[in-house]
Amino acid sequence: MTPFKAPLDDILFTLTHVAGADSLPDWDADFAAEIGAHFAAFAEGEIAPLDEPGDRQGCTLTDGRVHMPDGFADVYRAYAEQGWPGLTAPEDFGGQGQGALMLAITSEVFSGANHSLQMVTGLVPGAIRTLLRFGTEDQKARHIPPLASGEALATMCLTEPPAGSDLSRVRCRAEPAGNGWAITGEKIFISGGDQDMSDRILHLVLARTSDNGVKGLSLFLCPSERLDGRRNGVTVTRIEEKMGLHASPTCQLAFDGAEAELIGEEGQGLMAMFTMMNHARLDVALQGVAHAARAYDVASRYAAERVQGRGADGAPATLDAHADVRRMLDEIDRNAMAGRAIAHLAFVTMESGDDPDLVDFLTPVAKVFCTEGGMRAADLGIQVLGGYGYLREYRLEQTYRDARITAIYEGANGIHERMLATRLAGGKAADAFARFVAAEAACHPDQGIEAALTHWADLRDRVTRADDPAALAHTFMQRTIETLLTCITARMVAAAERHPDPARLARLCDGPVAQGAAA
Numbered sequence: 001m002t003p004f005k006a007p008l009d010d011i012l013f014t015l016t017h018v019a020g021a022d023s024l025p026d027w028d029a030d031f032a033a034e035i036g037a038h039f040a041a042f043a044e045g046e047i048a049p050l051d052e053p054g055d056r057q058g059c060t061l062t063d064g065r066v067h068m069p070d071g072f073a074d075v076y077r078a079y080a081e082q083g084w085p086g087l088t089a090p091e092d093f094g095g096q097g098q099g100a101l102m103l104a105i106t107s108e109v110f111s112g113a114n115h116s117l118q119m120v121t122g123l124v125p126g127a128i129r130t131l132l133r134f135g136t137e138d139q140k141a142r143h144i145p146p147l148a149s150g151e152a153l154a155t156m157c158l159t160e161p162p163a164g165s166d167l168s169r170v171r172c173r174a175e176p177a178g179n180g181w182a183i184t185g186e187k188i189f190i191s192g193g194d195q196d197m198s199d200r201i202l203h204l205v206l207a208r209t210s211d212n213g214v215k216g217l218s219l220f221l222c223p224s225e226r227l228d229g230r231r232n233g234v235t236v237t238r239i240e241e242k243m244g245l246h247a248s249p250t251c252q253l254a255f256d257g258a259e260a261e262l263i264g265e266e267g268q269g270l271m272a273m274f275t276m277m278n279h280a281r282l283d284v285a286l287q288g289v290a291h292a293a294r295a296y297d298v299a300s301r302y303a304a305e306r307v308q309g310r311g312a313d314g315a316p317a318t319l320d321a322h323a324d325v326r327r328m329l330d331e332i333d334r335n336a337m338a339g340r341a342i343a344h345l346a347f348v349t350m351e352s353g354d355d356p357d358l359v360d361f362l363t364p365v366a367k368v369f370c371t372e373g374g375m376r377a378a379d380l381g382i383q384v385l386g387g388y389g390y391l392r393e394y395r396l397e398q399t400y401r402d403a404r405i406t407a408i409y410e411g412a413n414g415i416h417e418r419m420l421a422t423r424l425a426g427g428k429a430a431d432a433f434a435r436f437v438a439a440e441a442a443c444h445p446d447q448g449i450e451a452a453l454t455h456w457a458d459l460r461d462r463v464t465r466a467d468d469p470a471a472l473a474h475t476f477m478q479r480t481i482e483t484l485l486t487c488i489t490a491r492m493v494a495a496a497e498r499h500p501d502p503a504r505l506a507r508l509c510d511g512p513v514a515q516g517a518a519a
Contacts, residue, residue, distance in 0.1 A: 001395055002298045004048035006040035006109045008033075009500050010293070010337060017495035018488065019344035021101055024351055035098075036105045042082065046075050048113035054247030055116070055398055059195075061239050066194040066249045072117060076197040079121070080150025088125050089148035090132070093140065104347045107283055108340070112290035115402045116247035120153065120192035126279035127154035127204060134219070134264035134272045143202060143221060152200040156276055157187040157222075157253065165415050167206070167270065168214050174207040174260060181262060183207050183222055183255040186237075189409070193251025194236045200224050203234065203253075204276060205260065206269050217269035220260040233258035244401030277410060278363060282350075284410045285343040285366040288374030291403035292336035295374075295381035298396055300329050302385055319384065328380045334508050335373030341488045342366045357432035361424055362484075364416035369481050371406035371413060378403045414473075420480065421473035426464040434460075437483060444490035449483075456483040 012033055021027045054069040061067075079085070088103050089095020103125055110118040124147050131140055146152035163169035172185025183205055187193075194201065201224040210216035226232050233256040240250040264272040303319035311317035319325045346362040349355055378400040382389035389396050407413045424430055434457065441449035459479045463472045489509050496505035 001052065001393060002301055004044055004051070004113050004294070005297055006036075006043055006112065007293045007297070007336070008036050008040050008105075008109070010340065011105055011108060012036065013495070013499045014337065014341040015101060015104065015344045015348070017498045018341045018491045019348045021344070021348050021351075024101075024348065026099070027101070032102060032105060035102055036109070039084065039106045040109050042078075043109050043113040046078060047110065047117060050075060050117070051114040051247075052395060052398070054114070055244075056246075058246040059239055059249040061236060064235055066196065066236055066239065066251065068120075068195050068197055068249070069247050072247065073197045075117070076121070076150070080198075085121065085124050085150040086148030089128050089144060093128075093144040093148055095128075095144075095148040099351050100347050101344075101351055104282075104286060104344060108286040108290045108293075111287040112294045114247075115287060115290070116245045118287070119245060119248040120195055120197070122283055123154045123156055123191070123276070123280065126156070126276035126283075127202060129279055130204065130219075130263070130272055130275045133275055135221075139221065139261070139263060146200060147202065151198060152202050152223075153192060153195070153198040155190050155192055155201060155203045156273070156280065157190050157193075157203050157205040158273065159189045160185070160187055165412065167217065170206060170208055170217060172205070172207045172255060174205075174209050174218060174220055174262075177257070177259075181220060181260045182257040183220060183233075183260045184257055185255050187253045187255070189240070190251045190253050191248055193249060193253050194224075195249055204263075204273070205255070206273055207260075209266050212267070214270055215267050218266045219263050219269040219272040221263050222255070222258050222260040226259050242405075244398070244404060281363055281367045281410045281416075282343060282346055284406050285339070285346075285370035288370035288372070288403065288406045289336055289339045289343060291374035291399050291406070292332060292339060292370075292377035295377040295396060295399055296329065296332040296336055298394055298399075299332060299381040299384040299389075302388070302394065303329060325384055328384050330508060332377040332380050332384075333504070335377045337492070337505075337508055338485060338488055339366075339370035339373045341492065342484060343370055345488070355432055355436075357428045358436055361420075361429040361433045364411075364420050364424075365477070365480055365484060367410065368407075368413045368416050368477055369484075371403075374403040374406055375400075417473040417477040418470050421463050421469040421476045425460055425469065425476065430460060433480070437487060440487040440490065444487075444494065447486060447490040447493070449486045449490060452483040452486040456480060 015021045016029050050071045057069040059066055086095035087098050091097040128144055128147055131144055174181045174183045203222040205220045205222045206217055207220055208216050209218045224232055235254045236251045237254050238252045303325055306319045307316050308319050309317055311321050343366045346366050350359045381396045385394055388394055437453045456479050463469045463476050492505055493509045496502045499505045
């Protein structure tokens with residue numbers, strides 16, 4: 001197997017010099033590098049070694065409780081003791097008060113080291129963000145400190161057997177009960193619905209308080225323990241058997257009069273839930289990037305050592321000397337670098353606070369491009385290794401299995417394409433994207449950006465005038481991605497000398513992705 005190595009140089013390069021973090025007043029690149037190095041060392045030394053055995057062992061359900069693979073509880077305890085759960089929580093609540101950019105660094109590294117464990121821990125920042133925006137002062141005081149300390153982990157409970165993307169079909173109900181609410185119903189596909197790592201779990205549950213469609217949905221905080229200390233009425237009825245992420249318990253939950261409290265306003269559950277989901281979608285984009293980077297690391301190292309055939313001079317050659325293998329390696333690398341830059345651009349724009357409309361537009365684009373790129377990279381990585389890629393030994397088959405879910409959860413990619421065409425194309429979000437691309441064309445003339453913008457604007461016009469914009473959704477997403485890639489490529493070209501390997505950047509920026517974008 002190839003030990004995990006965090007791609008910290010690439011992360012810091014795209015964040016600072018491509019996505020523009022250095023334009024933010026509070027950005028400290030040296031401090032970010034220091035924090036990143038600390039987490040990378042922890043991830044490489046303690047988290048990553050549990051990934052393969054965790055995948056083989058999986059999770060078990062015994063007497064209604066989920067047991068994580070061996071070693072997971074211990075490494076989570078170390079993770080909490082080092083303060084990582086509270087990285088972005090406000091200092092007033094026991095956190096470190098860092099921004100989303102610092103989380104982007106640690107989140108990608110965590111996903112690359114052990115996606116399953118990252119899945120169980122990764123909803124905490126979104127839960128804290130939701131509490132800060134919609135919670136009462138009392139709710140913040142009671143629930144954020146345990147999340148920041150690692151005492152509690154969070155779940156997001158939306159999906160039900162009849163209700164996936166169509167949340168109007170949610171049937172889980174909440175009824176007033178005493179000073180709070182009681183939730184009854186069933187939820188499925190709940191990541192970390194139960195586990196034996198944290199002392200407590202805070203379920204964020206979307207439940208029906210009236211029969212008025214999506215306007216009848218409210219968001220609730222449902223702790224794993226009742227106020228009197230007894231176990232709350234939340235039971236794991238099964239752990240799903242999945243293609244990948246075997247060490248992440250995906251649970252079916254039954255709520256039987258579970259004690260809960262309303263967060264935000266009754267009937268405004270979707271607004272509150274999307275605060276958590278939007279964070280999760282960008283986090284999933286970075287999961288795709290992490291898998292692409294891991295695939296490149298494994299495949300490039302193997303190809304540099306494996307001698308097969310002969311070169312043009314007749315001497316024995318390593319795999320990476322062959323043009324077709326080099327083509328595949330470069331495509332894997334581009335998917336990781338460009339995807340990371342797009343996700344980072346969304347995070348930097350979010351942190352600046354200057355253009356929320358652009359964030360709304362970039363989020364589905366990042367989710368689609370990065371997750372598709374992660375799957376493609378895993379597939380190509382297996383191809384580079386040939387028969388060895390198909391074996392467990394080099395673990396790209398696990399990368400392939402684990403990466404596949406990223407295009408499905410947090411909104412299937414087709415849903416994001418439809419949203420881009422039907423909800424965003426004709427409004428302020430698309431206007432913000434057009435302004436962004438125009439500004440990039442002015443900054444980087446003769447890079448094909450202006451022509452790409454013209455093609456994009458023409459298709460946007462067709463989409464907004466179409467009787468059924470959804471029929472053009474996939475085409476519009478791909479044209480948007482191509483247009484954005486011209487901007488990303490131009491920025492990479494301009495900043496290439498700041499990367500530790502400028503020749504690598506120059507080669508990637510001259511490849512099929514860049515050429516296709518400018519065509």
